[in-house]
Amino acid sequence: MSSQPSLRRRYLSDPAFKFFKKVLPPLSETEREAMEAGSVWWDGELFAGNPDWRTLLQYPKPRLSEEEQAFVDNQLETLLDMLDDFDIVQQRKDLPPEVWAYLKKEKFFSLIISKEFGGLAFSAYANSTIVSKIATRSLSAAVTVMVPNSLGPGELLTHYGTDAQKNYWLPRLANGEDVPCFALTGPEAGSDAGSIPDKGVVCMGKFNGEDVLGIRLTWNKRYITLAPVATVLGLAFKLDDPDGLIGDTENLGITCALIPADHEGVEIGERHNPLGLAFMNGPTRGEDVFIPMDWVIGGQDYVGKGWRMLVECLSAGRGISLPALGTAVGHLAARTTGAYSYVRKQFGMNIGKFEGVAEALGRIGGYTYMLEAARTLTTTSLDMHEKPGIVTAIAKYHMTELARTILNDSMDIHSGRAIQLGPLNYIGHHYFGMPVAITVEGANILTRNLMIFGQGATRCHPYVLKEMEAAANTDDNKGAEEFDALLIKHISFATKNVFKSFGNAFTRSRFNHSPVSGETADYYRQLSRMSRALAVTADVSMLTLGGELKRREMISARLGDVLSNLYLASAVLKRFEDEGRQQSDLPLVHYSLQHCLNKCAIAFDGAFNNFPRKGVGSSLRALLFPLGMHFKAPSDDVAVEIANLLMTPGAHRERLTHLCYVGNKETDPVAIMERAFEAMQSIRPIEKKMAVAAKNGQIARKGPLADRLAQALEQNVLTEDEIEQVKKADALRSKAIQVDNFDPSWFAPADTASAGKGKKGKAA
Known part of the structure; x- marks a missing residue:
């Protein structure tokens, strides 16, 4: 028996050890520090090919403490009421002095500083919630608040400062004396x-x-x-x-x-x-x-x-602040675009009933559900005192990119209503602002192409980083001995994944475990299949490409997309369970999960088609997907269901858009749209009466509303009270679809038209 390990070393491990030394990508000092600084969390489960879904569902549910909830209900609501984004961006080009003073006084800049030094010591979830709500009102204000609570002096001092530095600086940062x-x-x-x-x-x-x-x-x-x-x-x-x-x-x-x-x-x-x-x-x-x-x-x-x-603290910015901005865009766009799609009419019909608009609305709703799910799962990891660099990179990249798509769809639906800047425009500044989030804390192109899989393949794999460390050991004998033990485990790991992946292909994953029953059960099984396929593909990629994998950014990016969409899908499943399996949310859940599985399939397909080693891609395809990839994009029917959800008031809509600030003032732009939406919803029964009367020839199908209402009264189709209700609703509708215009002096040079510079636009 004693000869077996030596034979294994001689004919298997030692040759493999020498091969690994040649082909595995060397770790630079900065890469090593980055990997050692972070932690592996749920991303490790997904990368290993056999995710334990019970572990995911047992993670804590995100909740605000009583103190955090009180701050959101009081100080945050007061701040939101103070903000006028048009005034901030177009006129002052700065926050008003009273807003700066309020931010300092109420410790908005010290959400992460401990109470010992006068800060609020809020959770990552609370920090994210506060930034998200502010961002639905004003991106400029949100960025101002998020930066001191992200990578910066407060974070660095808290973790690394000397006692003297903490005692001097943190109280001054907490009370706003220093910015x-x-x-x-x-x-x-x-x-x-x-x-x-x-x-x-x-x-x-x-x-x-x-x-x-x-x-x-x-x-x-x-x-x-x-x-x-x-x-x-x-x-x-x-x-x-x-x-x-x-x-x-x-x-x-x-x-x-x-x-x-x-x-x-x-x-x-x-x-x-x-x-x-x-x-x-x-x-x-x-x-x-x-x-x-x-x-x-x-x-x-x-x-x-x-x-x-810096690497240790960057996770906060990537995992809290920028994903919060992306989520805010989803909440704002879903609420306002759904309302606008019902309020705005063309050819006598709500524009949301047109299938082209419904398709974009479905995407907005599905992506928004996914964004909120990813926000809460990512902050959960940070509140568990993890530092998951790969998870936060996934959140930063995909959540800002999803927000960009949502904004494009929202702009398309609002059309002219969105491109004219003014006090009534609640989406325009966000359209300008999202590229900022996409650029900072690591440009998105590099985050996708280099970091998510490039580091994830090494950091999250259960054996590769340890094997690299063994290969880098200056004592070759000791390194080879460590490598031998790891290699046997790695071979067993890879073999199991290969056989299970091949079996999944012919059984449609029906024998994979699901922790739940019902409509979402099969998603767990299919995601497990994708996870195993990723594990096999990652092993083959590292084995055949070695250090070259670093330079093959397009392959790396596609495999990173698989890992990312597995994470996003996990977040959706977790949210659905955490919120009590709300049946009205199922269209959103189906859309999100079908989207993620489809994106995984597209990424695999691209990787196999473009694999740089001849025959490797086609072999992987034959092994992992021998019967083809049957993961379709979300269906039109699901998109239409979501569009109808966004155009229908109720608990489901509140749940989907709960971070969106509406406001109570007559001039609040979101409130203007919301009041029109509610009013138009209230007259649905009346509009149905009018539609029946038009069909019966009692009133005209088209023409000025006043004329048609007069006909309805004359024909006893509507009462005077109903006609008055329609007129009030239509007045609100008319106000909500207007855009701003300005006196010509607004556009004149400041030195010749200082008087006109302060004039607000008028709705037209």
């Missing part, structure tokens, strides 16, 4: 943050009249949100120690420091113009600026550890 920003991105370093050219040199210098150990800094940053108004600047830079003042290493790596904005040499205050939105965003620069060593976040002990600090 923070964090400068990472520069002209030569965007998504590739590891290549930042900004430099610091360890040296002695003067500070407060004394010679102290410190850093001389030069930097040039851009796209920094809140920089124009910040009082404290967080800064990431590369640090060198050429004179060996703090150790034997010259190139110390990325370091983060906290610098008062009024410190000598700090240039701050200029603004960018992010597609016309009004949140504060601008550059910051400094040349040969000396700072003391104790301004490094975490002190001297954290010199060179900035990259790991």
